[in-house]
Amino acid sequence: MSSAPGITLRGSFAFDHARLFGPIDLTLPARQWTCLLGPSGVGKSTILRLLLGLETGGLFDGTITASDGGPVTPRISYMAQSDLLAPWLSVRENVVLGARLRGETPDMDRAAKLIDRVGLSEHQTKTPAALSGGMRQRAALARTLMEDRPVVLLDEPFSALDAGTRADMQELAFEVLAGKTVMLVTHDPAEASRLGHQIVLLSQDAASPWPVPGTPPIRDIHAPETLDSQAKLMAHLRELRA
Numbered sequence: 001m002s003s004a005p006g007i008t009l010r011g012s013f014a015f016d017h018a019r020l021f022g023p024i025d026l027t028l029p030a031r032q033w034t035c036l037l038g039p040s041g042v043g044k045s046t047i048l049r050l051l052l053g054l055e056t057g058g059l060f061d062g063t064i065t066a067s068d069g070g071p072v073t074p075r076i077s078y079m080a081q082s083d084l085l086a087p088w089l090s091v092r093e094n095v096v097l098g099a100r101l102r103g104e105t106p107d108m109d110r111a112a113k114l115i116d117r118v119g120l121s122e123h124q125t126k127t128p129a130a131l132s133g134g135m136r137q138r139a140a141l142a143r144t145l146m147e148d149r150p151v152v153l154l155d156e157p158f159s160a161l162d163a164g165t166r167a168d169m170q171e172l173a174f175e176v177l178a179g180k181t182v183m184l185v186t187h188d189p190a191e192a193s194r195l196g197h198q199i200v201l202l203s204q205d206a207a208s209p210w211p212v213p214g215t216p217p218i219r220d221i222h223a224p225e226t227l228d229s230q231a232k233l234m235a236h237l238r239e240l241r242a
């Protein structure tokens with residue numbers, strides 16, 4: 001597969017001529033993790049929908065480009081805020097759904113390994129209705145990790161998980177998505193401080209870079225630079241609300 005490209009979105013977005021954000025200039029550097037934070041309703045998920053080429057109900061005035069000049073949308077896999085699991089399929093069938101929909105033969109060994117890594121081996125024949133919210137989120141994560149696309153967009157993928165499982169799943173995602181261009185939408189300063197090569201704060205007027213620790217991700221949760229970054233980012237986010 002070709003190397004994962006960087007992605008750049010430049011422009012403004014409006015609903016019914018009321019500006020939601022922009023003009024902004026947001027670049028996801030190739031093969032790095034970009035963590036996008038910002039107040040609820042500022043337009044983070046809308047940016048993901050624009051990158052995915054999905055209907056937004058509004059008007060985007062701008063450009064979305066890949067650093068290699070290739071198409072953007074077909075090279076993206078996406079994990080939405082809601083799990084989007086098919087309710088009539090088992091965990092295992094959901095995890096291989098992408099391949100089935102494309103008419104491909106799924107790699108069942110890879111699926112089994114991922115289901116095991118997200119801790120759902122004993123639940124793989126259950127349908128989503130028989131799972132907890134955190135289990136459904138892990139099933140959706142396994143499905144996303146199963147897709148081998150160069151660009152991956154994750155919309156609050158760990159939000160329903162307990163703290164220990166969340167740390168484990170962050171480590172799994174970082175390992176499996178090595179070499180891919182990733183954008184993680186999160187409200188969690190600790191998560192961004194741990195995972196981001198780049199942290200970007202979205203406001204109505206700008207997508208602004210926020211300093212990241214000098215060490216490369218994935219960072220140890222207890223490392224002083226991770227904790228320092230987390231504390232400063234948290235303080236800044238609280239100031240923005242004041």
Ligand SMILES: Nc1ncnc2c1ncn2[C@@H]1O[C@H](COP(=O)(O)OP(=O)(O)OP(=O)(O)O)[C@@H](O)[C@H]1O
Binds near residue numbers: 015020043044056
């Ligand atoms: N079809 C629509 N028409 C008008 N406004 C809309 C429409 N769809 C979404 N919105 C509004 O657009 C804004 C941005 O929504 P979006 O989901 O992108 O925000 P977000 O930053 O991801 O929020 P959160 O952090 O809560 O998930 C919200 O205020 C939402 O109410």
